[in-house]
Amino acid sequence: MTDPVSPVLDLAAGLSPRIQGIRTSQIGLVADRGRDDPDVVKLWIGEGDLPTPDFIVEAAHRAMRAGHTRYVTSLGLPRLREALSAYHARHWGVDVPAERFAVTVGGMNAIMQAAQALLEPGDEIVMPSPGWPNLAEAVRVTGGVPVTVPYRVGPDGRFSLPLEDIAAAITPRTRVVMVNSPSNPTGWIMPRAEMIALRDLARARGLWLLADEVYAHFNYGDGLTPSFLQICTEDDRLIVANTFSKNWAMTGWRAGWLIFPRGLGPVFAKLGQYNTTSIPTFVQHAAVAALDEGDGFIRETVARCAESRAILVDGLTRLPGVTAAAPDGAFYLMARLSEGERSLDLAFRLLSEAKVGVAPGTAFGPEGEGFVRMCFAISPALAREAVSRLSAVLGGR
Structure with a gap:
């Protein structure tokens, strides 16, 4: 006997083709695996770790x-x-x-x-x-x-x-x-x-x-x-x-x-x-x-980001095979961490092995393959912890 088609699938098929074509965020795919884990250093979302003033x-x-x-x-x-x-x-x-x-x-x-x-x-x-x-x-x-x-x-x-x-x-x-x-x-x-x-x-x-x-x-x-x-x-x-x-x-x-x-x-x-x-x-x-x-809060936030940016760039570029230039603006580091490993696979692996959540580069388009994005709108202490964890996983290859 053939299973009946799911009513949900029938309804989805009737939606606007434009809406059916909306793509799933790869950032969300990674974050959904670890967003509730308090031990994960979360660098995947474009959001700082400071509370609203x-x-x-x-x-x-x-x-x-x-x-x-x-x-x-x-x-x-x-x-x-x-x-x-x-x-x-x-x-x-x-x-x-x-x-x-x-x-x-x-x-x-x-x-x-x-x-x-x-x-x-x-x-x-x-x-x-x-x-x-x-x-x-x-x-x-x-x-x-x-x-x-x-x-x-x-x-x-x-x-x-x-x-x-x-x-x-x-x-x-x-x-x-x-x-x-x-x-x-x-x-x-x-x-x-x-x-x-x-x-x-x-x-x-x-x-x-x-x-x-x-x-x-x-x-x-x-x-x-x-x-x-x-x-x-x-x-x-x-x-x-x-x-x-x-x-x-x-x-x-x-x-x-x-x-x-x-x-x-x-x-x-x-x-x-x-x-x-x-x-x-x-x-x-x-x-x-x-x-x-x-205005004062903005100045303090930018200075904090600059310090964490320096920590991430300095720490990661010491690792073998890592390429990461200090970005001129925003608060993201787009780093090439691995050759031959898909960005999405690497993001899942870093979440599992290093307990560091990053966004796969392909979340931002196919041109991002080979890269991961890390948000450095975080405390310098957390940036150092992220570098330490990533070094433990990536440093020996």
């Missing part, structure tokens, strides 16, 4: 007690949008009026709204690879086609992305070029001169630029990472996505923002309304506190 938590508590628990405008509280405007003026010296900001449910929702606004089915979006997998999947959900441009990798493990490689990937179907600088997972930072050249190329071709500037403060060179806001006008086809998650240890708060060209407020008000209505009102009050009072 007390002044942000207290601002949320005050807002809740004051009754700020009701609906607000989908673009966000006016006070928060003014605080975002002041934050960008303070750090990047740009004058972006409050009416060009939309508050979103984290950076992911900012990317999703941008994709919804810009892409029709079949439209292409050019993006670097390896790249954060959520970017490409947001494009696929909206019917767009991600066209990846591989980073070049030097003998020392440093990543680069020449502008000519981006330009070569543009076709008549290209609608958007996406840049994530500093990059997750490579730590690459786009030089300002190349940003200007890309802006000029986008203007000449009538293309949109989608800039993911989430890690802008995490720059281990001189000063802040340049922003496209510094070189573009309010009429350029530019959308900038950002989040409160990384700067202020607010990953679980789900608060982010996007910046759009002049005059598109009504468009993003509707997208916000029909995606989520708005983020919780008391979270928006906490976000104001983060912006207004949190």
